[in-house]
Amino acid sequence: MTSNPPNRPLIEVRGLHRYFGKTKAVQDMSFKVFPGEVFGYIGPNGAGKTTSMRILATLDEPTYGNAFVDGFSVVDDPDRVRRRLGFMPDYFGAYQNVNVYEYLDFFARSYGLRGAQRTGAIHYVMDFTQLDKLADKPIDGLSKGMKQRLCLGRTMIHDPAVLILDEPAAGLDPRARIELREMIALLAKNGKAVLISSHILTELAEICDRVGIIEQGKLLAVGSVDEISGRAETISKVQVRVLDGTERLITWLTARDDIADIVQKDRGVAFTHEGGPPKQAELLKQLVQAEFAVVDFASKTKSLEDVFLHVTEGRVQ
Ligand SMILES: Nc1ncnc2c1ncn2[C@@H]1O[C@H](COP(=O)(O)OP(=O)(O)OP(=O)(O)O)[C@@H](O)[C@H]1O
Numbered sequence: 001m002t003s004n005p006p007n008r009p010l011i012e013v014r015g016l017h018r019y020f021g022k023t024k025a026v027q028d029m030s031f032k033v034f035p036g037e038v039f040g041y042i043g044p045n046g047a048g049k050t051t052s053m054r055i056l057a058t059l060d061e062p063t064y065g066n067a068f069v070d071g072f073s074v075v076d077d078p079d080r081v082r083r084r085l086g087f088m089p090d091y092f093g094a095y096q097n098v099n100v101y102e103y104l105d106f107f108a109r110s111y112g113l114r115g116a117q118r119t120g121a122i123h124y125v126m127d128f129t130q131l132d133k134l135a136d137k138p139i140d141g142l143s144k145g146m147k148q149r150l151c152l153g154r155t156m157i158h159d160p161a162v163l164i165l166d167e168p169a170a171g172l173d174p175r176a177r178i179e180l181r182e183m184i185a186l187l188a189k190n191g192k193a194v195l196i197s198s199h200i201l202t203e204l205a206e207i208c209d210r211v212g213i214i215e216q217g218k219l220l221a222v223g224s225v226d227e228i229s230g231r232a233e234t235i236s237k238v239q240v241r242v243l244d245g246t247e248r249l250i251t252w253l254t255a256r257d258d259i260a261d262i263v264q265k266d267r268g269v270a271f272t273h274e275g276g277p278p279k280q281a282e283l284l285k286q287l288v289q290a291e292f293a294v295v296d297f298a299s300k301t302k303s304l305e306d307v308f309l310h311v312t313e314g315r316v317q
Contacts, residue, residue, distance in 0.1 A: 008071070009034050010162050010193035011056065015065035018051050018217075025051040027217040028065070033193040035161070038184060040208035041197035048217040049197040050090065053164050056195070057087035069162050083111075086155035090167040090197075092147050094140065100126070101135040104153060111158035125153040129183065145176030152183060163187060165196045169203050181207050236280060237300040241268030243293035252290060258283075268296060 009032035018026040026048045033039040041049045054060040056067050058078040066073055072080040095103060104125055108118045126132040129149040134142070139150060148168060155163060165184070169177050184207055188194055198204050204211055205225045213221045213228065221228050242249050249269055253259045258279070262271040273283060280299050287294050 007034070009068075010070055011039075011195060012068040013052065013056070013065075014067065016052060016055065016062050016067055017064040018048075018055060018060065019063045024217050026055070026062070029214075029217070029219050031212055031219060031222055033162075033195055035191045035193055036188050037209045038188045038194045038196060038207055040204035040211040041195065041214055042199065042204055042211050043197070043214035044199055047214045049214060050166055051217075052214075053087070053166050053195065053197065056081075056162075056164055057085060058082055059087070083158065084160050085162045085164065086158070086160040088151050088155040088163070088165045088168055090170065092151050096140055097138065099136050099138050100131055100142075100150060103139050103150065104157060107154045107157045113158065121157055121159070125157055128156070128186075129153040144171050145173065145179070148172060148176065148180065149183075152180070156187070161192060163192055163194045165194065167197055167199075169198060177203065236273050236276070237270065238273045238280065238283070239265065239268050239270045239296070239298045239300075240287065240292075240294060241266075241296035242287075243295055245292060249287075249292055252287075252292075273299070 011031075011033035013029055013031050016026050016029040017024070029048075029052060031039070041053075043049050051060065052067075055062050055074060056069065058074050058081050061075060066075055068074070069081040070084045072084070074081050098106070101122065104122045105118070108121050113121050123132070126135060129152060131146065131149055131153060134146065139147065142150065152165070152168065155165070168184075169180055172180060181203075184194055184196065188209075196204065196208070208225065210222060210224055211228065212219045240249065246264065246267075246269060250262060250264070253262050253269065253271055258274040259271050262269060264270075273280060275283075277299075284294065284297050287297075
């Protein structure tokens with residue numbers, strides 16, 4: 001558990017920039033993550049997720065700007081940051097002739113844990129990640145899901161207040177993903193601040209309190225999934241089927257300013273409509289008043305994928 005008051009961020013990224021030659025991998029990024037919060041980083045390949053996470057983990061330095069972990073600067077105070085932060089990279093190195101216990105013991109020693117404190121930490125982590133029955137198993141014989149658990153275990157061995165997890169669910173089967181989600185939720189419940197990246201958007205929707213949509217090194221939107229969806233929800237996909245008079249319906253829809261992209265589809269008419277649910281209710285009322293025999297009126301709420309495409313317009317660096 002962290003002693004940080006809830007209104008003080010455990011992660012604060014302030015005007016962060018990182019350039020590699022002409023490539024602006026991170027551009028003026030700012031956000032905060034509070035104790036007990038899971039913040040999701042959504043972005044396509046090359047968006048700048050790993051670069052900014054590596055800066056937070058003190059593995060790289062910003063070109064301009066700063067980032068703070070539990071109030072300590074990654075630039076000026078990297079040692080204090082490292083003690084408060086666990087970083088799970090998006091790869092698992094090859095380790096031969098090392099078993100689960102030895103692997104965790106190695107990282108516990110690296111963090112300076114001694115004696116009963118070290119064995120206590122290893123057993124706590126093995127219990128949390130349910131690896132206790134596999135203590136003697138060589139790690140190169142573990143499944144992908146088990147390796148991810150072990151990697152998470154290693155990340156939390158020194159009980160950091162902040163966890164930075166780069167694509168932790170990549171390559172996991174659905175069951176392993178659910179288990180990972182449960183572990184992350186539990187870490188947040190224990191007061192940790194968790195920053196997690198993914199380009200599998202639906203995966204983050206359920207687990208994150210807030211998400212940041214990142215693209216070409218810039219944070220384009222930050223908020224809860226509902227807030228960001230709400231912002232993009234001003235244009236909806238609607239499909240209408242009438243008993244007869246499809247041609248008249250198309251003419252009627254074409255005359256309106258708030259409707260576009262009209263296509264005849266599955267014996268009905270599909271189009272995009274400006275406005276959220278109240279405007280769609282009004283549209284349905286007007287259709288009935290115009291004496292269309294409406295047998296089907298379906299509007300599709302945007303999925304997180306739609307929201308993402310809407311916000312980023314699919315630009316990739
Ligand atoms: N060490 C480096 N040298 C040069 N360019 C780099 C370096 N590291 C990252 N980049 C570039 O910075 C940009 C951001 O890369 P980054 O790895 O942060 O993206 P990402 O969002 O993590 O992508 P992915 O989902 O593919 O891991 C890319 O254009 C990448 O090629």
